Amino acid sequence: MIKAVIFDLDGVIVSTDDLHYKAWKHMADLEKIDFDKKINHRLRGVSRRESLNIILEKATKKYSDQEKEELASIKNNYYVELLNKLSPKDILPNVNEVLRILKDKGIKIAIGSSSKNAKNILNHIKLIDMFDVIADGHDIKHSKPAPDVFLIAAKRLGVDPKDCIVVEDAVAGIEAAKRADMIAVAVSDAKKSDLADYKFDHINALLSLI
């Protein structure tokens, strides 16, 4: 029986993809590293540091840990500036309606995001008080495809993983949901995943599972 829905944030609740892309592109251009939207897809759901390592696959020089720290900061500072422009208008279609219906049906709702900016984003889009639980990049050592962030969210909700649905736009996130023994709903880019239990074009289709 479904008792909770755990939502990924970036690409499910709000579209920050392009902002992540612009910020990584800014850093990559400074370092003269090739970076394009195809590589950007590989960064969905993946932590900041692991994303940087993926981008540095194209670099011609080796970077020390301290240099990597600096590059990650350059990206994040730029990204945080871009986040300041986010508003409730950036909430993806049907999301507000779906959240409201789930709450009315007594289903718990949570965020399970690899991002350390999750609370900042939720504040900007004015959804911070909507969720029963927020598990984010600050809570975990291992980001998706590790199941950690979803297991932490379920634990805080007091719900058995088997009774949770995860909604994800990232292939890595679908794998994380299955490793957490949860029902995995794929939207957007995650529909490429062979592991998804359901693939939906619109998020409101998830209400058919409740």
Ligand code: G6P
């Ligand atoms: C989300 C995004 C990733 C991003 C990660 C870390 O999962 O899909 O693209 O790298 O969060 O984000 P952060 O805001 O902590 O840099």
Ligand code: MG
């Ligand atoms: Mg995502």
